[in-house]
Amino acid sequence: MPEENPLVEMEREIVGGDFQRAGDVSSELKNILQQAGFPAPFNRRVVIASYEAEMNVVIHAYRGIFRVQIYSDRVHIEVDDEGPGIPDLELAFQEGYSTAPPHIREMGFGAGYGLSNMKKCSDRLHIDTRVEEGTRVIMDFFLPSFMKG
Amino acid sequence: MRLREIKEILKAKVLVGEELLDREIYYACGSDLLSDVLAFAKEHALLLTGLTNAQVIRTAEMIDLLGIVFVRGKKPETATVELASLKKIPLLSTHLPMYESCGRLYLKGLRGCSELSDA
Numbered sequence: 001m002p003e004e005n006p007l008v009e010m011e012r013e014i015v016g017g018d019f020q021r022a023g024d025v026s027s028e029l030k031n032i033l034q035q036a037g038f039p040a041p042f043n044r045r046v047v048i049a050s051y052e053a054e055m056n057v058v059i060h061a062y063r064g065i066f067r068v069q070i071y072s073d074r075v076h077i078e079v080d081d082e083g084p085g086i087p088d089l090e091l092a093f094q095e096g097y098s099t100a101p102p103h104i105r106e107m108g109f110g111a112g113y114g115l116s117n118m119k120k121c122s123d124r125l126h127i128d129t130r131v132e133e134g135t136r137v138i139m140d141f142f143l144p145s146f147m148k149g
Numbered sequence: 150m151r152l153r154e155i156k157e158i159l160k161a162k163v164l165v166g167e168e169l170l171d172r173e174i175y176y177a178c179g180s181d182l183l184s185d186v187l188a189f190a191k192e193h194a195l196l197l198t199g200l201t202n203a204q205v206i207r208t209a210e211m212i213d214l215l216g217i218v219f220v221r222g223k224k225p226e227t228a229t230v231e232l233a234s235l236k237k238i239p240l241l242s243t244h245l246p247m248y249e250s251c252g253r254l255y256l257k258g259l260r261g262c263s264e265l266s267d268a
């Protein structure tokens with residue numbers, strides 16, 4: 001069976017430490033989802049997970065590529081970064097675990113909820129990570145059938 | 150409760166969004182942790198916070214907050230106010246500290262985010 005073509009595809013760069021532009025990608029994605037006419041509760045969980053992933057690159061990595069494919073009934077996001085990687089994924093998923101430095105905490109981030117929130121908001125979350133190389137976050141969101149059409 | 154009423158209760162100044170004060174607010178949360186807000190706030194809520202950086206506005210945009218109140222007389226920089234204006238997120242600033250601000254609104258019947266399900 002041939003793969004269905006995405007309605008919209010987008011690829012953006014994320015720059016580590018750039019708090020001026022942090023959130024721009026997720027904001028753009030939010031607009032696209034709204035214009036595509038997806039229901040608000042669906043958009044909300046996609047956008048929250050997207051923003052958490054985007055912020056993790058800005059906060060913890062050096063640079064990253066954000067790719068999203070939007071289909072009629074699902075959204076696929078991949079965030080690929082060059083960075084320190086995550087040595088202990090299980091630990092990183094624990095709520096409250098964070099290695100964010102003080103200046104990040106002063107901004108209100110670094111409570112250690114991001115990864116668990118991404119898991120909560122997505123239907124499928126997969127993370128590949130290599131220490132001192134980088135991290136790839138893959139998320140899928142399926143539009144419930146009662147919301148379609 | 151309308152934002153206009155919230156402004157009165159908190160004796161707050163409107164930094165931006167004067168034209169949006171008729172917005173109806175059903176619940177609020179008070180936090181200086183954006184991570185918490187992202188994980189626990191419900192949509193269409195009001196946020197009370199002591200944080201004034203641009204990420205507060207970004208976070209508000211992502212979760213569709215209806216407004217932000219800065220407590221303890223805090224005010225964000227112009228660029229942050231402009232971002233809020235662009236995103237149509239009204240900003241208020243009150244001299245009251247966090248506890249009093251939340252307490253006054255709660256006494257007047259504005260519920261918390263976690264009470265949404267039993268509202």
Ligand SMILES: Nc1ncnc2c1ncn2[C@@H]1O[C@H](COP(=O)(O)OP(=O)(O)OP(=O)(O)O)[C@@H](O)[C@H]1O
Binds near residue numbers: 056100
């Ligand atoms: N892209 C990444 N690159 C390197 N390390 C990461 C990355 N994403 C997460 N981590 C590590 O996993 C930890 C937990 O991440 P999580 O997103 O749950 O919390 P946080 O980013 O520290 O805080 P919050 O998301 O609540 O603001 C981080 O503190 C960091 O050590």
Ligand SMILES: [Mg+2]
Binds near residue numbers: 052
């Ligand atoms: Mg995070």
